[in-house]
Amino acid sequence: MNAQTVIKICQEKGISLSDFALSQESEQDNISKTEILTRFGQMLSVMETAARTARETPIHSVSGLTGGDAYLYEQRRKKRSLLGSTASKAVACALSCSEVNASMGRIVACPTAGSCGIVPAAVLSVQEEYDLPREAIVKGLICAGLVGQIIGEHACLAGAQGGCQAECGSASAMAAAAVVELLGGSPAQSFDAAAIAIKNSLGLVCDPVAGLVEIPCIKRNAGGVMNALTAADMALAGIVSRIPFDDTVDAMNRVGRQLPTALRETAAGGLATTKTGLELAETLKNR
Numbered sequence: 001m002n003a004q005t006v007i008k009i010c011q012e013k014g015i016s017l018s019d020f021a022l023s024q025e026s027e028q029d030n031i032s033k034t035e036i037l038t039r040f041g042q043m044l045s046v047m048e049t050a051a052r053t054a055r056e057t058p059i060h061s062v063s064g065l066t067g068g069d070a071y072l073y074e075q076r077r078k079k080r081s082l083l084g085s086t087a088s089k090a091v092a093c094a095l096s097c098s099e100v101n102a103s104m105g106r107i108v109a110c111p112t113a114g115s116c117g118i119v120p121a122a123v124l125s126v127q128e129e130y131d132l133p134r135e136a137i138v139k140g141l142i143c144a145g146l147v148g149q150i151i152g153e154h155a156c157l158a159g160a161q162g163g164c165q166a167e168c169g170s171a172s173a174m175a176a177a178a179v180v181e182l183l184g185g186s187p188a189q190s191f192d193a194a195a196i197a198i199k200n201s202l203g204l205v206c207d208p209v210a211g212l213v214e215i216p217c218i219k220r221n222a223g224g225v226m227n228a229l230t231a232a233d234m235a236l237a238g239i240v241s242r243i244p245f246d247d248t249v250d251a252m253n254r255v256g257r258q259l260p261t262a263l264r265e266t267a268a269g270g271l272a273t274t275k276t277g278l279e280l281a282e283t284l285k286n287r
């Protein structure tokens with residue numbers, strides 16, 4: 001399955017991406033659509049809690065390397081933010097989910113734990129701004145899942161395999177497509193948004209300090225959701241991606257294979273081997 005085929009089917013049948021994904025998953029896994037909607041609803045509940053927890057109370061990671069940033073940012077954005085209400089809420093939610101993950105709390109890996117803040121932050125911030133019903137958000141998540149499934153089939157979703165473009169880049173693409181669907185865009189526009197999001201994160205390396213999913217992962221989730229919202233907004237304006245989604249996934253796959261091992265979750269390159277990154281790793285070792 002690829003995006004081109006999915007868009008064609010959706011256009012012929014006059015259905016949305018989430019309708020397509022719901023039918024496909026129901027047939028593939030032999031479960032009812034109601035059951036699928038219930039499962040996604042449960043995932044949404046976990047996302048809602050993770051997106052709120054670290055904004056309300058400062059929480060810190062088990063290593064002590066990170067924490068408290070979601071709370072700090074929430075305090076600022078309530079008074080003033082450069083970003084406006086939707087984007088600033090998205091940043092706060094992304095930080096919160098990622099800090100919950102770093103503190104070993106409960107999150108939904110979407111597509112991975114390291115990139116768990118991007119999809120929830122995008123859909124929950126848009127939900128608040130547009131006062132969308134919960135059912136619409138559930139359908140947005142189903143749409144995001146379909147995009148992730150296509151990326152997984154044609155490239156990969158793990159930093160160890162394809163660098164952070166495969167994690168945060170894929171999450172941005174999934175979130176961008178979901179937001180377009182939530183706001184009434186077409187399946188083609190959803191995939192344009194996803195393609196733009198991938199293009200904007202192509203080549204992003206995986207370089208976690210001390211091998212922990214904290215630095216730079218937490219802040220990269222904040223950047224990832226901004227990428228998603230920007231891509232969705234452009235697609236909703238009618239801007240198309242000259243390089244179609246399927247081609248961007250192919251490029252991501254090839255770029256991932258070309259990345260040296262040092263930049264694929266080994267903590268042997270990038271930020272992990274900066275002077276400070278190495279010092280932080282050493283401090284943890286000597287504890």
Ligand code: SF4
Pocket residue numbers: 114115158159160163164165167168205206207208212213214216217220265
């Ligand atoms: S830097 Fe690596 S571990 Fe961190 S979010 Fe990106 S892919 Fe995951």
